[in-house]
Amino acid sequence: MSPRQSPATAHELQRVALLASLPGETLAKLAAQMRREEIAPGEAIVVEGGEDDRFYVVLTGILAVTQETRGARRVLRPGDYFGEVAAAMSVPRTATVRALSAATVASCDRATFDDFVKPVFGA
Secondary structure, three states, X not given: OXXXXXXXXXXXXXXXXXXXXXXXXXXXXXXXXXXXXXXXXXXXXXXXXXXOOOEEEEEEOOEEEEEOOOEEEEEEOOOOEEOHHHHHHXXXXXXEEEEOOOEEEEEEOHHHHHHHHHHHHOO
16 A cells, blocks of 8 residues: 555554544544545646645644735644544535645545534534
């Protein structure tokens, strides 16, 4: 299994403040469902207006969040997450997220988000 195809680990996800409160067994199950991706500098992970509904956590690297009408919005670092709006509400991407440095993210599909992550938001 290549690093691009390997799942995240519970240890990695435990560093994400949003997920840190999940019980160990739940975190391990979520990690097994999350897909790790290596992102090259300059590569867009999601594009504003796009239709995918994956939820992402930043494992390494620095990412920039921009919107066409509002410009640069914020910088994401390890432990941050993005994609929760599209995953939770089935709406197109509200921003573009691009790697400023080499980065590693882990992502899950909407069903996994609904099962494991959405309850953390209290939704």
